[in-house]
Amino acid sequence: SAVISQKPSRDICQRGTSLTIQCQVDSQVTMMFWYRQQPGQSLTLIATANQGSEATYESGFVIDKFPISRPNLTFSTLTVSNLSPEDSSIYLCSVKPSGGNQPQHFGDGTRLSIL
Amino acid sequence: RKEVEQDPGPFNVPEGATVAFNCTYSNSASQSFFWYRQDCRKEPKLLMSVYSSGNEDGRFTAQLNRASQYISLLIRDSKLSDSATYLCAAGLGGQKLVFGTGTRLLVSP
Numbered sequence: 001s002a003v004i005s006q007k008p009s010r011d012i013c014q015r016g017t018s019l020t021i022q023c024q025v026d027s028q029v030t031m032m033f034w035y036r037q038q039p040g041q042s043l044t045l046i047a048t049a050n051q052g053s054e055a056t057y058e059s060g061f062v063i064d065k066f067p068i069s070r071p072n073l074t075f076s077t078l079t080v081s082n083l084s085p086e087d088s089s090i091y092l093c094s095v096k097p098s099g100g101n102q103p104q105h106f107g108d109g110t111r112l113s114i115l
Numbered sequence: 116r117k118e119v120e121q122d123p124g125p126f127n128v129p130e131g132a133t134v135a136f137n138c139t140y141s142n143s144a145s146q147s148f149f150w151y152r153q154d155c156r157k158e159p160k161l162l163m164s165v166y167s168s169g170n171e172d173g174r175f176t177a178q179l180n181r182a183s184q185y186i187s188l189l190i191r192d193s194k195l196s197d198s199a200t201y202l203c204a205a206g207l208g209g210q211k212l213v214f215g216t217g218t219r220l221l222v223s224p
Contacts, residue, residue: 001161033211042216043159043202092158096211101147104204104212106158 002027006093006107013083014115020079021110023093028073030098034066037090037109046091049076085114116141119205121215128222132193136218138203139185145205148179148186153200153217162188162201193222 003026013019023032032049046066047055055068070076080087093107121138128134140148148165163170165177165186176189186203200217 030209031211043214045211048211090156098209101164101206101208103147103149103161103164105161109158111156 001105002029002095002097004093004095004105004107006110008110009108010111010113012113012115015083015085017083018079018081019083019112020077021091021093023076023078023107025074025095027097029095030073031096031104032070032076033094033096033104034068034076034078035092035094035106037092039089043092046078049078080112083112083114088112088114117215118142118213119203119215121201121203121218123216123218125219125221128193128220130193130195130222130224132222133189133191134193134220135187135189136201136203136220137185137187138215138218139183140203140205140213141184142205142207142213143181143184144207146208147206147212148177149204149206149212150175150177150186150188151202151204151214153202155199159202159214190220193220195222195224198222 005024007022034046046061047057049070067079090109092109094104096104150162151159152162153159169178174191178187202217203215204212206212
């Protein structure tokens with residue numbers, strides 16, 4: 001399966017600041033996703049990162065708060081803007097190879113804490 | 116109704132026990148099914164795909180029941196190291212997967 005590198009692995013940020021998380025894949029993948037998992041909760045899909053166009057956001061998530069870039073088929077970034085304590089969570093990048101019924105694979109995640 | 120539903124548990128079982136989890140999906144057009152394992156504070160990792168005819172991988176057996184729209188995971192001879200959260204996922208061909216909320220398993224000595 002694809003090797004997914006996610007940076008940073010963890011960070012502690014001040015309220016009101018922003019954090020950008022990077023996701024690098026070692027092969028071209030059709031689909032890349034960003035998830036959030038709050039402590040003790042299940043995975044929540046934030047958005048699908050589309051190569052060369054605006055991301056597709058799920059209900060409850062907006063571009064102003066979670067801007068996403070995907071300049072090519074191997075790289076994406078998620079920015080969490082105007083941080084508040086409610087943004088403390090694990091953020092996970094996930095990829096799905098092209099072709100049929102392939103599983104998704106996840107990066108190691110970014111653990112974010114807000115002071 | 117959620118697209119993919121699981122009993123959150125926890126399931127508390129002794130070592131050596133057999134335990135089974137079910138997961139129901141609402142979209143009858145779903146074509147692909149998977150079980151993932153997530154350890155505490157780690158990312159989900161693919162455990163196994165679920166095939167129409169059922170499939171086995173060591174102590175783990177996965178089955179699909181299209182008529183009733185559920186998939187199952189059976190773990191035989193439970194080990195302490197099997198303690199984790201098990202997530203099921205269903206997808207439509209080339210589309211994103213929909214994940215359940217996970218079932219927590221605790222295997223005790």
